[in-house]
Every structure is written in structure tokens, then in C-alpha cells.
Amino acid sequence: MMPLHIVVVNFTRMGDLVQSGPLLRSLKRDRECRLTLIVYKLFRDVAERLPMVDSVIGFDVDRLVPRLDHNRGDLTAAYDQLTEFLRDARLTQIDELHNLSHTPQSATLCALMNPRRLYGMGRLPDGQLTVNGEWFNYLLSIMQDRTFNPFNLVEIYARFNPHGGPFGPLELTVTEKDHRRAEELLRAAGVDSRCPFVVLQPGASCASRMWPKERFAELAARLAQRGVRSVVVGSVAEKHLAENIATLSNGSAVSLAGQTDVGDLAAILKTALKLISNDTGTIHITAAVGTPAIGIYLGPAAAKDTAPFGDGHIIIEPDLKCAPCPYKSECQTFICHHTVSVDHVFELAVADRHEQKIVAARCRGVRVLRTKVSASGRLDLELLNAPATGPNNLHLSFFSRFWDTLLNEGGTLGDSIGGFRHDIPAEWNNAVSRLSAVFSRAVESMSRFSNDVANGASEARISNSLRKQVEWQNDLHSFINEYPGLSSFPRYLLVRLSTARTSDVAVYMADLRDTLNYFHHGLSLLTCSEDFQKAGIPADAAIA
Known part of the structure; x- marks a missing residue:
């Protein structure tokens, strides 16, 4: 075979x-x-x-x-x-x-x-x-x-795996040739790989994610006082930035930016004490080769989305209400860049694992998180200090169960509904009521559309039925703007609707009905809270 x-x-x-x-x-x-x-x-x-x-x-x-x-x-x-x-x-x-x-x-x-x-x-x-x-x-x-x-x-x-099953850690192959080449590069830069050194990655995909170069340079100087060299890495385009940091550090850091391929970089990272980096691809290579990382997550970067997958990595985020900023926003102040201080990063860089909580407790103005992969493959973020702001963990916990239940059930009502018990925030009360009303209009318009097609209605009447489909979909767009806390669910429904097949009316109706099944199932999960059941929101409305 x-x-x-x-x-x-x-x-x-x-x-x-x-x-x-x-x-x-x-x-x-x-x-x-x-x-x-x-x-x-x-x-x-x-x-x-x-x-x-x-x-x-x-x-x-x-x-x-x-x-x-x-x-x-x-x-x-x-x-x-x-x-x-x-x-x-x-x-x-x-x-x-x-x-x-x-x-x-x-x-x-x-x-x-x-x-x-x-x-x-x-x-x-x-x-x-x-x-x-x-x-x-x-x-x-x-x-x-x-x-x-x-x-x-x-x-x-x-x-994404349609066959399901467990999944393992990040992996990346580092060869003996890579190690020899890394040794040569470090030696040529005046760094003895047998002595302690850290790797700094000051570049990022956009300026809003980049910690100031002056702070990287000061960090390198302070680490040098502890007998730790700093090796700055980056792409050819980041060579000038890396050399600037080396100069500002008065020789405490050396630059290898533009000199390494992926194998060289992976071998250098595998040999280093740790990586200190913005949210970049380098931090994931570090996790794959088993070296601890300290991630400075600024601008739209969020630990919950792109923290390195593995145990014991530290993420520092600014303790600001606006952090992380909206994904495609254009910040004018970059206040978060100055919230994360050299003291924050230095103290966490020199602390061992047992000291990290003590050090983090002294950190003000930032959130300090440590990664851990659970037995089920979930990346947990342990908060090591007590910031004033942060992600709403109640909401995130709810959505974790919500999406796993909704998407793994395939849009059908099953035993999972009875087992889904999770009180959702009281401020969502009006939002769920509004969403339920949109669902009722969607079911009604779908029923009329189906009857018009079955009864051979005129082209004008079918066109009117199609406009009614657009109306309830526009209601979902309005909902997203009015209730951002629950916007992810209607946004998902709209993505499904955007690829509904339009070449044939019957096929289009089948795709609409499929999305309404997901709408129905999602509402059923949202209304499992006893408070919402008492409010009389229908959890099992029939779809025509």
C-alpha cells in the first residue's frame, strides 16, 4: 500500500x-x-x-x-x-x-x-x-x-488537524555543522561560547513592537557588570540597529546581525543562557531549541496570543489599560515603550526560576507572566505579580470552553449543552438578548426564503428574500460595534457567511442553514447560565 x-x-x-x-x-x-x-x-x-x-x-x-x-x-x-x-x-x-x-x-x-x-x-x-x-x-x-x-x-x-489527537512541543533541528559555524561567528566577534552570554533581538515586524535601542544598550552594559556578554542578532535590514546598540553599550554587546542563517542563529540560541527579545520569530526558535526567553511584548503584541510555547519563558507586558493596543491601530505616543524599564528586564534576566516570583512582585508598571504547558497541551500564563490591569481571565476562560465546545461539536446540539455550565458576565445580559433577537429574525427570513424557493415564487420575491438575508447579517455587523465583549462570535458567523456558495440558490440556502445551526448552537451555549434561562431567552429555537 x-x-x-x-x-x-x-x-x-x-x-x-x-x-x-x-x-x-x-x-x-x-x-x-x-x-x-x-x-x-x-x-x-x-x-x-x-x-x-x-x-x-x-x-x-x-x-x-x-x-x-x-x-x-x-x-x-x-x-x-x-x-x-x-x-x-x-x-x-x-x-x-x-x-x-x-x-x-x-x-x-x-x-x-x-x-x-x-x-x-x-x-x-x-x-x-x-x-x-x-x-x-x-x-x-x-x-x-x-x-x-x-x-x-x-x-x-x-x-486544524481533522483527525484530532494530542500534540507535542516545538521542534527545530540543529546540526553539528551549525554548532561549528556558530562557534566561529562568536569567536570572530570576541565571544567565548564557554562563558555566559545572552542573545538580544531588538528588531520586530513594526516600530510599535520595538523596545528602545537605548534600553537594550543599557541592559547589555548592566549584564556585562555581572560577567555576561550580550550578542545582538537580527536580519540584514536590522544590521544598523544592532551596531547602534553595540556602540551605545560601549562594547558590552557585539553585533552578529546580518551574519547568521537560521542554523547559525538556532545554534547560538541553544548555547546562550537566554534570549531577550521583542515579539519576533526568534523567540519561537528559542523555545524550539529549549533555551529560556524573556519576551518584551509591546504595541499589539499579546502574551496570550503569541507567547513562546514551552515551560518557563517570561513575558513582560506594560501595565496599561490600552495594552495591548488594537491589532491594526496606529499609536501616536508609544507610551508602552517607556513603561518597561531596564530595571524590570535586568532583574528578571539575572533571577533564577525560584527567584522570579520575588523579583516580579517588586515590578511596578508591568505585568510579568511565566509560561507553562499543561498535560492537555494548553499554554497557561502564570501571573507573577499584581498589576492594575490585564486581560479579563473570566472572559477568556469562558471563550476557551465556548469555542472548543462549539467548533468540535460541528454545529450540532448534543450532550455538550447539558454539560456546559459556565456563568457568563452580567454585563452580557443585554447583548445576548439582542443576539437572540437577531437569530429569530434570521430564522424567520430563512424560512420565508425557503418557502419562496419551494413554491416557485417570482424573481422579484426571491430577490426580496435575499435582501432580508443581508439585513440580519448587517445586524450582526452592528452588534459587533455595539457589544465588543461578545463580538468574536458574530464575527465568526460572518466569516462563515462570506464563503457561502452563491452559484446555486439551493446550495446557498444549505450554506445559510449550516451557519444558522452554528448560530443556534452558540446561543444555546451562551444561554446555559441559570440567570439567562430565568430571563426566558430561548436556548432551543427551531430552525426551519
Whole structure:
């Protein structure tokens, strides 16, 4: 019997690739198969170090995107590039294709591969976007607002596996050659790898996430007083930043920015005492090689979303009501950059695990968290101090159970409803009532639509029924703005509706009904609280 051929498409960046490792490992568990990973060509070297991957193919996404531009693109050239890529890659007999990317371009590529089963985003024969997998719909729904997302990205990826099962730690291969090369780089920079040193990563994907370079330099100088050297790493584009820090530190830090490939970086991190970094891909490589990290999470970075997956990592967040800031906001003050002091980072960097709680208790103006992976694979964040602000853990705890129950049940009412007992906040009272009213209007409009189609109603009447569908969906949009605390659920429903198949009325109705089933199930979970049951909110309204 031929082994299954599993293909995974992941056009994300370095950190996300590393965080997808537990999913890739779980896809191969207990099955005779080979796994091919297709990635953005710039990160092929990262993908090749994921030990569960059998082969890696790099794709030139930068060349494709302009060709798919509706205004300036060349669709014929784009199609030719895709078919040429598939021919050269010799991808035949794809049994399972998992698309972890969330772009129309990746959906087109996946459709052309013609797999036997496709999970994630793809295209129908008529070209319409489609999504297979409720956890992928969930990921799409939180991309605009992660405030009430209770899951680490590793946990979300792991839930993409349609076969379920446990998932393990982050993994990354570091070879003897990598270690020799790292030793040479460190020696050339004047660093003895046998002596204690830390790695600093001052760069990030945007300025709002970056701790000031002057503070990194001061941190390096203070660590040097303790006999600890600092090695600054980063990309070629971050070379000037790293050299600035080395200069400002009066030689306490040395720069290797722009000199390391992924293997060199991983080997240096594996040898280091720890990494001190902004929220970057480097922090996930650190977790994968088993070195402790201190993450300085500024701007939109949130520990609950992207903390390194593993035990004993420290995350420092500003203790501000506005932190983390909305994902795509443009902050004008960067006040959080000055809230995290050198004292905070230095004291936690030199403390051992047993001292961390004592040190954290003295930290004012910040939240100090420590990571731990539970036996069930959940990344827990232990709060080590007593900040004035922070995420609403009651809300996050509720949504963790809510989403696991809703999405793993497949939108059907089952025994899980009776076992779902979780008092939800009193301030959600009016919101759930409003959402229930939207559901009632949706069911009524769906019933009329169904009857019109069944009775052969006029085109004008069916068009009017379709407008009624748009009205209750607009009500969901309004709800999101009025009740942000419960916005994640209607946002998820709208994502599902955005890929409803529109080529045929009957098929479109089936997709609407499917989403209403999820709407129904979600409301049933929301109304399991005794307070809401007493308020008379229907938990079992029938869907026509």
C-alpha cells in the first residue's frame, strides 16, 4: 500500500512556521505517510529544519502577487507561473492538502493541485473562495480583533488537524555543522561560547513592537557588570540597529546581525543562557531549541496570543489599560515603550526560576507572566505579580470552553449543552438578548426564503428574500460595534457567511442553514447560565 501523501501550504513568516510544527507532527501520527511542506521561498531554510517534514518546496510568492493584482496584474502570467510551479514540483497524488495560509493566492494554488481532500482555504470549480475546517474559520475571524481570543497560535494550529489527537512541543533541528559555524561567528566577534552570554533581538515586524535601542544598550552594559556578554542578532535590514546598540553599550554587546542563517542563529540560541527579545520569530526558535526567553511584548503584541510555547519563558507586558493596543491601530505616543524599564528586564534576566516570583512582585508598571504547558497541551500564563490591569481571565476562560465546545461539536446540539455550565458576565445580559433577537429574525427570513424557493415564487420575491438575508447579517455587523465583549462570535458567523456558495440558490440556502445551526448552537451555549434561562431567552429555537 502506498503511503499517504500529505501536503501543507504555509506562506507565513519564520515564527509561524516554527509554531506550526506540532500540527505537522500530529498529522503524521499513527499513519504511514510522507509530508511535503510548501513555503514562502525566503523561509525555506526554516522549513527544512522542521524534523517531521520529509520534503520542502519554496514558492516565489513575491513574484505571484503583482500578477494577481486586479488593476495592474496579468492573470494569464499568474496562471502560467502556478502551473509551471506545479509541473516542476511534480506534486502527484495528493491525499490531503492543508492550507495554513489565508490569502486568495494560496487558495488558487491549492485548487490547482487538485487534492483528494482539502482543508483550509481553497476555490470551487467556479473560482469562488471556500473554507473547509471550522478552526480555520475561527482563525480568519480573529485576524481583525484578538482581544477575546483565548488560544495561543500553536493551540489554534493544532486544532486544524481533522483527525484530532494530542500534540507535542516545538521542534527545530540543529546540526553539528551549525554548532561549528556558530562557534566561529562568536569567536570572530570576541565571544567565548564557554562563558555566559545572552542573545538580544531588538528588531520586530513594526516600530510599535520595538523596545528602545537605548534600553537594550543599557541592559547589555548592566549584564556585562555581572560577567555576561550580550550578542545582538537580527536580519540584514536590522544590521544598523544592532551596531547602534553595540556602540551605545560601549562594547558590552557585539553585533552578529546580518551574519547568521537560521542554523547559525538556532545554534547560538541553544548555547546562550537566554534570549531577550521583542515579539519576533526568534523567540519561537528559542523555545524550539529549549533555551529560556524573556519576551518584551509591546504595541499589539499579546502574551496570550503569541507567547513562546514551552515551560518557563517570561513575558513582560506594560501595565496599561490600552495594552495591548488594537491589532491594526496606529499609536501616536508609544507610551508602552517607556513603561518597561531596564530595571524590570535586568532583574528578571539575572533571577533564577525560584527567584522570579520575588523579583516580579517588586515590578511596578508591568505585568510579568511565566509560561507553562499543561498535560492537555494548553499554554497557561502564570501571573507573577499584581498589576492594575490585564486581560479579563473570566472572559477568556469562558471563550476557551465556548469555542472548543462549539467548533468540535460541528454545529450540532448534543450532550455538550447539558454539560456546559459556565456563568457568563452580567454585563452580557443585554447583548445576548439582542443576539437572540437577531437569530429569530434570521430564522424567520430563512424560512420565508425557503418557502419562496419551494413554491416557485417570482424573481422579484426571491430577490426580496435575499435582501432580508443581508439585513440580519448587517445586524450582526452592528452588534459587533455595539457589544465588543461578545463580538468574536458574530464575527465568526460572518466569516462563515462570506464563503457561502452563491452559484446555486439551493446550495446557498444549505450554506445559510449550516451557519444558522452554528448560530443556534452558540446561543444555546451562551444561554446555559441559570440567570439567562430565568430571563426566558430561548436556548432551543427551531430552525426551519
